[in-house]
Amino acid sequence: LAKTTQPISMDSxxxxxxxxxxxxxxxxxxxxxxxxxQFPSQGPRFIIQGYKxxxxxxxxxLFIPADRKSSTLSLPRVSLxxxxxxxxxxxxxxxxxxxxxxxxxxxxxx
Amino acid sequence: xxxxTQTPSHQVTQMGQxxxxxxxxxxxxxxxxxxxxxxxxxxxxxxxxxxxxxxxKSEIFDDQFSVxxxxxxxxxxxxxxxxxxxxxxxFCASSDSGPGGxxxxxxxxxxxxx
Numbered sequence: 001l002a003k004t005t006q007p008i009s010m011d012s013x014x015x016x017x018x019x020x021x022x023x024x025x026x027x028x029x030x031x032x033x034x035x036x037x038q039f040p041s042q043g044p045r046f047i048i049q050g051y052k053x054x055x056x057x058x059x060x061x062l063f064i065p066a067d068r069k070s071s072t073l074s075l076p077r078v079s080l081x082x083x084x085x086x087x088x089x090x091x092x093x094x095x096x097x098x099x100x101x102x103x104x105x106x107x108x109x110x
Numbered sequence: 111x112x113x114x115t116q117t118p119s120h121q122v123t124q125m126g127q128x129x130x131x132x133x134x135x136x137x138x139x140x141x142x143x144x145x146x147x148x149x150x151x152x153x154x155x156x157x158x159x160x161x162x163x164x165x166x167k168s169e170i171f172d173d174q175f176s177v178x179x180x181x182x183x184x185x186x187x188x189x190x191x192x193x194x195x196x197x198x199x200x201f202c203a204s205s206d207s208g209p210g211g212x213x214x215x216x217x218x219x220x221x222x223x224x
Binding site: 032038041042043044045046049087091097098099100101102103 | 114145158210214
């Protein structure tokens with residue numbers, strides 16, 4: 001499994017765009033990149049998944065450079081309710097389980 | 111929107127007692143999982159279940175643990191003889207897209223072993 005490295009914490013003001021970068025230098029050819037969000041005392045929630053280039057959904061964008069050794073989750077115009085822990089996961093299609101790291105604790109400030 | 115539900119929300123038990131944590135996955139999902147999260151620590155995979163059998167399990171999932179899908183809707187995690195270190199949040203998840211696909215997590219059961 002590719003190891004991931006993310007900042008432990010980030011602060012942002014409401015209304016700002018937040019970019020959280022994840023490093024995964026040992027990503028394998030078959031690995032995809034997935035981001036989950038976890039609020040306190042709740043289960044993780046899927047945000048977005050991608051393999052290369054850019055993926056966008058109604059919640060976030062995921063930018064993956066050509067070498068795929070890193071990825072950036074972009075949250076547009078965050079609000080207080082986006083305060084949560086964000087996890088970057090790298091895994092193979094066919095893998096049964098999810099390996100969570102320590103994640104990035106995002107705090108949105110009014 | 112369909113969601114995974116778990117009961118109870120909080121379970122307190124004495125060390126050595128058996129506990130059963132219950133989950134109702136999303137109805138058309140076929141892949142089921144249990145994870146745990148010790149307070150302040152990472153979410154850890156325990157076991158995955160498909161077609162009425164365990165697909166994969168972690169080192170944490172030892173002989174004290176078992177899973178069952180007793181009927182068409184419930185998915186249970188049993189801990190036979192709880193230890194203090196089993197105190198954690200236990201999350202059930204389900205998926206319709208199999209390995210690598212999006213997993214939908216329940217709200218969790220907080221297990222406290224005294």
